[in-house]
Amino acid sequence: MSEMDDMDDGSGIIKKFMFLNRKAPHGTVYALEGLEVVLITAAFDQDVSMVFTDDGVYQLIKGVDTKGIEVKDFSRTYRALEGYDIEKLYVDQKSMDARGLTEEDLIVDVTVLSVDEMANLMAEQDVVISF
Amino acid sequence: MLHIVNKSATERGALDSCLSMATKGSAVLLIEDAVYAATNGNAAAAKIQAAAADLKIYALGPDLAARGMAGRVLDGVNVVDYGGFVDLVAEHSNCQSWL
Numbered sequence: 001m002s003e004m005d006d007m008d009d010g011s012g013i014i015k016k017f018m019f020l021n022r023k024a025p026h027g028t029v030y031a032l033e034g035l036e037v038v039l040i041t042a043a044f045d046q047d048v049s050m051v052f053t054d055d056g057v058y059q060l061i062k063g064v065d066t067k068g069i070e071v072k073d074f075s076r077t078y079r080a081l082e083g084y085d086i087e088k089l090y091v092d093q094k095s096m097d098a099r100g101l102t103e104e105d106l107i108v109d110v111t112v113l114s115v116d117e118m119a120n121l122m123a124e125q126d127v128v129i130s131f
Numbered sequence: 132m133l134h135i136v137n138k139s140a141t142e143r144g145a146l147d148s149c150l151s152m153a154t155k156g157s158a159v160l161l162i163e164d165a166v167y168a169a170t171n172g173n174a175a176a177a178k179i180q181a182a183a184a185d186l187k188i189y190a191l192g193p194d195l196a197a198r199g200m201a202g203r204v205l206d207g208v209n210v211v212d213y214g215g216f217v218d219l220v221a222e223h224s225n226c227q228s229w230l
Contacts, residue, residue, distance in 0.1 A: 025198065027163045028164075054141065055167070068192065069194060098173075098174040099172060100172010
């Protein structure tokens, strides 16, 4: 097993991952699938940021009731992200403004960023994955 | 005529296409992601309110609730359930879905 231990299998490498969420929650499956992939990535102890921009900010809205359309209410899962050490949640100010939303409308604590701040955050990532 | 829109107005142009083609007295039903346009503060809200002068605007209640938007519906927009959806289709001689 000592040979195995000497091999560099990359297991200790931590990369910066950004998950960019741009879709509203139920009209397409992107939001739910993106959330699943984020949870998988967190299991590999990576440096994960979740960004919500454009219609993606609608994923974080409070007060959801999906009984009428008979689909899973996954909005509560965003509140569980903290338990997976995913604490870097960012929303785009301009996208919030265009939808009449404020931080009080959201189900989790987030950091609100300007477009310039968002651009810088994206530029410093090793990997950007878009949903 | 009944026009049905299911795409978000802040992502696609379907609502604009619909409103440019809907003639006076027609009905527009917003479903799925299109319901966001009928909520306070949305960038498309002014278009919906302007259109409501000549058109009857409806939004599907279950889709609003599923998106946490039930309490944010614009004045002048009629919220209907699935039964109301069926009634609208039955009441109008033809319909167009702006996919």
